[in-house]
Amino acid sequence: MTGVGVLGHGALGHAIAQALGSGQVPGARLVGIAGRRLSDDLECLARACDCAALDAPSALPALGARLIVEAAGASAVREHALPLLEAGCDVILMSTGALGDAALLARLKDAATAHGRKIYLPSGAIAGLDGIRAAMEAGVETVRITTRKHPRALAGSPYLDEHPLDLAGLAEARVIFEGSARDAIAGFPSNVNVSLTLATLVGSPDRVQVRIIADPHAEMTQHRIEVTAASGTMAIDVANQPSPLNPRSSWLAALSAIAMVRQLVAPIWIG
Numbered sequence: 001m002t003g004v005g006v007l008g009h010g011a012l013g014h015a016i017a018q019a020l021g022s023g024q025v026p027g028a029r030l031v032g033i034a035g036r037r038l039s040d041d042l043e044c045l046a047r048a049c050d051c052a053a054l055d056a057p058s059a060l061p062a063l064g065a066r067l068i069v070e071a072a073g074a075s076a077v078r079e080h081a082l083p084l085l086e087a088g089c090d091v092i093l094m095s096t097g098a099l100g101d102a103a104l105l106a107r108l109k110d111a112a113t114a115h116g117r118k119i120y121l122p123s124g125a126i127a128g129l130d131g132i133r134a135a136m137e138a139g140v141e142t143v144r145i146t147t148r149k150h151p152r153a154l155a156g157s158p159y160l161d162e163h164p165l166d167l168a169g170l171a172e173a174r175v176i177f178e179g180s181a182r183d184a185i186a187g188f189p190s191n192v193n194v195s196l197t198l199a200t201l202v203g204s205p206d207r208v209q210v211r212i213i214a215d216p217h218a219e220m221t222q223h224r225i226e227v228t229a230a231s232g233t234m235a236i237d238v239a240n241q242p243s244p245l246n247p248r249s250s251w252l253a254a255l256s257a258i259a260m261v262r263q264l265v266a267p268i269w270i271g
């Protein structure tokens with residue numbers, strides 16, 4: 001039985017903890033959920049999941065956690081991923097935007113190597129990383145992701161402070177950002193972690209081009225990934241139900257973390 005800890009109890013953390021806490025993944029046992037601080041919400045979730053509620057993830061290894069699922073935010077990756085690796089845990093990271101910081105990524109990879117641990121980046125809200133990984137063996141030339149979300153999912157993003165736009169008043173779909181994944185994650189830190197997952201795979205946030213479309217008619221969050229490579233081309237389209245708790249995050253992202261835990265504890269690896 002692998003002890004699992006969850007960091008974050010927002011939209012993704014709730015769904016992941018509920019799945020693991022209800023025994024949906026045989027072979028994985030949820031030992032605790034950590035937030036920034038204890039709260040009624042966190043304690044209620046932990047009670048429902050029959051595990052500990054913690055105000056920091058540092059106690060998770062002592063409770064038996066060997067695998068931590070981070071679903072908390074880039075600051076949590078910066079604060080907690082390194083000590084958790086050093087404490088002997090593997091980590092699944094959802095807030096992959098943090099990895100645009102090359103120095104942080106290098107430190108995390110060094111710690112994983114030194115302590116014999118692994119850092120896992122799930123496919124999150126997108127698909128097709130397996131194919132792109134294979135294409136990388138012969139060489140990937142260009143990677144582009146076009147993300148289409150309802151304006152309510154984009155409101156409050158830092159990019160809009162410097163490029164004001166009446167999102168609520170949009171009548172038609174509009175491209176609101178085009179640029180590198182490096183600039184995209186700085187401007188939309190809660191919306192385009194997927195572009196940094198792609199960037200980490202292909203080696204640099206400057207190698208992934210991002211286009212963000214605010215679409216008042218979009219009921220689903222859509223991501224289209226286009227790749228040109230020596231081996232051929234790929235176009236991957238996903239249309240996701242937004243999480244009922246957070247319109248920025250796709251439900252599929254939580255499912256990808258649960259599926260990754262299942263894959264890690266299973267005797268067979270597919271894909």
Ligand SMILES: NC(=O)C1=CN([C@@H]2O[C@H](COP(=O)(O)OP(=O)(O)OC[C@H]3O[C@@H](n4cnc5c(N)ncnc54)[C@H](O)[C@@H]3O)[C@@H](O)[C@H]2O)C=CC1
Pocket residue numbers: 007008009010011012013034035036071072073074075076079093094095096123124125126189190191193194197243245246248249250253
């Ligand atoms: N890789 C991917 O495909 C995707 C990644 N994400 C990212 O996953 C993360 C979680 O997403 P949601 O659950 O929708 O966000 P959310 O905002 O609903 O929940 C985040 C939770 O983490 C907690 N938190 C924040 N900083 C923390 C810290 N330093 N220590 C402990 N807890 C902390 C918050 O209090 C909150 O409970 C976000 O960073 C989001 O941008 C979201 C969707 C897709």
Ligand SMILES: O=C([O-])CC(=O)C(=O)O
Pocket residue numbers: 124125189190191192193194195221240248249250251253
């Ligand atoms: O959930 C999504 O569709 C994508 C997302 O928010 C992210 O990558 O940060």
